[in-house]
Structures are given as structure tokens and as C-alpha cells.
Amino acid sequence: MVAAVQPSVEQFADEASKWLSAHAQPRGDEAATHKSGGESFSVAVFHALGTEQEQHLLDELVSWNQLKAEVGYHAITWPSEYGGLGLSKEHARAYARLELAFSVPVRHETFSVTTGLVAPTVERFGTEEQKQRFVTTFLRADQLCCQLFSEPGAGSDLAGVGCRAVPDGDEWVLQGQKIWSSGAQYSQWGLLLARTDPDVPKHRGITAFLVPVRAPGVEIRPIKQMSGGASFNEVFFDGARVPDSLRLGAVGDGWNVALTTLGFERESSGSGGGSRRPGGSFQELLVSARALGRTGDPIVRDRLAQVYIRTRVQEMIGLRAEAGRQMGAPPGPEGSIGKLVWTDNLEFVSEVASLVVGPALLADTGQWATYEWTEHVLGAPGYRIAGGSDEIQRNIVGERVLGLPGEPRVDRNQAWKDVAR
Numbered sequence: 534m535v536a537a538v539q540p541s542v543e544q545f546a547d548e549a550s551k552w553l554s555a556h557a558q559p560r561g562d563e564a565a566t567h568k569s570g571g572e573s574f575s576v577a578v579f580h581a582l583g584t585e586q587e588q589h590l591l592d593e594l595v596s597w598n599q600l601k602a603e604v605g606y607h608a609i610t611w612p613s614e615y616g617g618l619g620l621s622k623e624h625a626r627a628y629a630r631l632e633l634a635f636s637v638p639v640r641h642e643t644f645s646v647t648t649g650l651v652a653p654t655v656e657r658f659g660t661e662e663q664k665q666r667f668v669t670t671f672l673r674a675d676q677l678c679c680q681l682f683s684e685p686g687a688g689s690d691l692a693g694v695g696c697r698a699v700p701d702g703d704e705w706v707l708q709g710q711k712i713w714s715s716g717a718q719y720s721q722w723g724l725l726l727a728r729t730d731p732d733v734p735k736h737r738g739i740t741a742f743l744v745p746v747r748a749p750g751v752e753i754r755p756i757k758q759m760s761g762g763a764s765f766n767e768v769f770f771d772g773a774r775v776p777d778s779l780r781l782g783a784v785g786d787g788w789n790v791a792l793t794t795l796g797f798e799r800e801s802s803g804s805g806g807g808s809r810r811p812g813g814s815f816q817e818l819l820v821s822a823r824a825l826g827r828t829g830d831p832i833v834r835d836r837l838a839q840v841y842i843r844t845r846v847q848e849m850i851g852l853r854a855e856a857g858r859q860m861g862a863p864p865g866p867e868g869s870i871g872k873l874v875w876t877d878n879l880e881f882v883s884e885v886a887s888l889v890v891g892p893a894l895l896a897d898t899g900q901w902a903t904y905e906w907t908e909h910v911l912g913a914p915g916y917r918i919a920g921g922s923d924e925i926q927r928n929i930v931g932e933r934v935l936g937l938p939g940e941p942r943v944d945r946n947q948a949w950k951d952v953a954r
């Protein structure tokens with residue numbers, strides 16, 4: 534069979550640019566548009582919205598994704614069997630950069646988890662039937678899937694999960710609790726880690742499942758956040774049943790599944806591959822500084838330049854990780870470096886926003902592009918915890934990249950049920 538000739542990045546970008554112009558409005562000069570009553574200014578890291586508004590935002594994003602799916606722009610690097618274009622990361626990056634110049638629906642955590650973390654995990658671990666059923670569906674975001682990993686007693690120590698899955702015929706019965714499950718209330722599915730064998734050491738007795746979260750025996754309770762919204766949830770399982778056909782990977786291989794999903798998470802949070810990220814960035818800081826007439830201040834100029842440089846460094850780190858993936862390497866510990874740099878930059882943007890905006894950050898003066906930054910400042914610390922905290926990323930870098938001695942692990946060879954907790 535003769536392989537189809539791939540368009541060059543330039544040819545592809547040219548086509549994509551035409552398509553975007555035909556389907557989306559260009560982003561204007563925000564300050565000018567604002568003066569004419571048009572453009573809103575949002576640098577929120579997490580949405581501080583009511584359920585209906587957040588659902589609406591998500592629906593808009595899903596519709597946009599499905600429009601892109603008609604021409605494969607939602608899955609540029611994926612093969613055609615999953616509705617993708619089978620092109621390189623470079624093509625995907627070129628598209629993401631082009632899209633930045635257009636006014637398209639804002640990013641949403643549940644969407645990113647479904648398309649960027651769960652879809653590739655199912656592709657890697659799923660049976661043929663599961664791949665056919667879920668990969669295209671999740672890439673298109675026809676249905677959404679949240680991540681049901683953390684528990685009140687198992688966050689950083691994720692391998693300690695205690696939510697039980699007990700076999701019963703060709704089904705499993707679930708009993709236990711998950712927490713911090715982003716977007717569970719907007720999802721149809723959850724990627725669940727459950728304890729299937731308490732008699733072996735913790736990493737070995739976990740199994741992964743794709744669980745319908747709107748089924749009997751599953752209760753989702755939203756948690757109110759300090760930034761105003763309620764996008765996290767507690768999820769309780771009380772006798773919910775899941776067929777064995779929804780088990781993802783082998784029984785007892787859930788830790789491998791989890792590491793793969795977390796690897797994708799670290800890599801995507803660290804990549805900065807051109808697409809819009811949560812929170813404010815150099816562009817929005819510049820918009821605020823201009824609106825406030827502060828771009829002549831030498832200290833503000835210096836800090837803006839530092840944000841710009843850090844952003845570029847972050848992009849380079851992402852490119853290096855991508856190059857490794859192109860050579861066939863699975864997402865590895867290098868993703869931790871990308872994640873650390875990203876969260877550090879988010880915090881630095883908070884610092885610079887405080888400098889640029891000053892007291893108007895704390896009291897809403899009504900001046901455009903000022904008080905909005907509170908949603909960045911209050912939300913940014915969340916990503917220092919989500920997907921593995923900064924301290925855990927440093928442990929990973931120390932042990933698996935730098936080869937430093939490992940942490941003492943007293944429960945290494947103990948059955949999970951015998952570990953003191």
C-alpha cells in the first residue's frame with residue numbers, strides 16, 4: 534500500500550487558516566473592542582460559574598470541537614480510524630497557534646481530561662471493542678469522562694486507593710469514595726481506580742474501569758471552591774455495578790493505567806504547545822498594563838519581559854518532551870519538569886499581575902482588566918496540587934531523572950490491607 538502524502542506544515546496551515554476564517558471571528562484588539570462594549574476579559578484559572586452557566590460554556594466548547602471534527606482538526610495527530618488526520622505534532626502546533634488568533638470557546642477541564650487524558654489512555658490499554666466504542670466518542674467529546682483517582686486518604690499516595698471493586702459473576706460491585714473529581718457532574722463516564730486485591734502490596738492490587746457515573750449506586754456531590762465555582766466533586770459508590778467489559782487493562786494492572794494517564798496529564802500541562810491555557814499569560818498582562826498606562830514603568834517592563842522569557846522556556850521544554858514522544862518514548866518523568874515550570878510560571882504571572890494592577894486587584898473599581906485578575910490569583914495555586922503536587926513532581930525528578938536516593942517506603946512489600954492508616 535502506498536502511504537498518503539502528508540501536506541507540508543505550511544500547506545496545512547494555509548488550509549486551516551482559511552477554514553478558521555470561514556468558521557470563527559478573529560480576536561480583535563481586546564482593549565479597543567472593550568471600549569466599544571464588546572470584549573470581556575477573563576483570566577480565570579477555574580470557572581467561577583453556576584452549574585447552568587458552566588454547562589453552557591462546556592456545550593459551546595463541545596459544539597466547536599464537533600465542528601472541528603468534521604474536518605479532523607480536533608484530532609490532528611490521531612489516525613483516520615479515530616477521525617483524525619494522522620499528521621505530526623508540528624501540524625497540530627501550527628493549528629493551535631492559528632486558533633489563538635480567533636475568538637473560540639474557552640478551555641474546560643472536563644473537556645481536556647476527556648480528549649487529552651482518557652482518550653489516549655483507552656487507546657493504549659483498551660480492548661479492540663473498547664477502542665471502537667470510546668476513543669472516537671471521547672476525542673469528539675460526544676460524551677465526557679472525568680478522572681476518579683483521588684480519595685480522602687489517597688492523593689499524593691495514589692497507590693493507596695481504597696475504593697473497592699469486588700467481582701460478582703461478570704460484573705464488579707463498587708463501594709467507596711472519590712474526591713476532587715473535576716467535572717464529574719458534567720460527565721457521563723469516569724475513569725476509576727479501584728482496589729481489587731487488598732492482599733498484595735498497594736501498587737499491585739489496583740484495577741482501572743470506565744464507569745458510567747449516572748448509574749444507580751453513584752452519587753455526585755459538588756464542592757464549593759474559594760474562587761466561587763464548584764467544579765470539583767465528591768463521588769460516592771454504594772453498590773454500583775460495572776460489567777467486566779468496562780475494565781480497562783488487566784486485573785491488577787491499574788497502577789500502570791494510572792501512571793500513563795498522569796504522564797499525559799503532566800505532559801499536556803507542561804507542553805504549552807500553542808493552545809490557550811487556563812489563567813492569564815503574557816498577552817493578558819500586556820493588555821492590562823496597556824489599559825492602565827503602565828508599560829512605561831521600567832519595573833513593569835522588566836517583569837513583563839521575564840514572563841515572556843519564562844513562557845518561551847516552558848514552550849521549549851514542551852517541545853523536548855514532544856520530540857521524545859515522536860521517537861516512540863511513552864510519557865515519562867520529564868513531564869514533571871514541564872509541570873513544575875508551568876505551575877511556577879502561573880504563580881509568577883500572579884505576582885506580576887499584582888504589580889501591574891495594584892490595589893484594584895483587591896477591590897473592584899470597575900476598571901476593565903484589573904479586578905478580573907483575582908480569578909487567576911485565587912485559582913493558580915490549585916494547579917500546584919492537581920495532577921500531583923509540586924513536592925511529588927520534585928520527588929519524581931529527584932529519583933527518576935537525577936537518580937537520587939528514593940524516599941523511604943515502609944509499605945513497599947506489605948499487603949495493602951496490613952498498611953497502617
Ligand SMILES: Cc1cc2nc3c(=O)[nH]c(=O)nc-3n(C[C@H](O)[C@H](O)[C@H](O)COP(=O)(O)OP(=O)(O)OC[C@H]3O[C@@H](n4cnc5c(N)ncnc54)[C@H](O)[C@@H]3O)c2cc1C
Pocket residue numbers: 679680681682683684685686687688689690712713714715716915916918919920921922923924925928940
Ligand atoms: C484543581 C484540582 C483538580 C483536581 N482534579 C482531580 C480530578 O479530576 N480527579 C482526581 O482524582 N483528583 C483530582 N485532584 C486531586 C489531586 O490529584 C490531589 O489533590 C493531589 O494528588 C494531592 O493529594 P491530596 O490533596 O490528598 O494531598 P496530600 O497527598 O494529603 O498532600 C498534602 C501535602 O503533603 C505533601 N506531600 C504528600 N506526600 C509527600 C511526599 N511523599 N513528599 C513530599 N511532600 C509530600 C503534598 O505535596 C501536599 O503539599 C484535583 C486537585 C486539584 C487541586
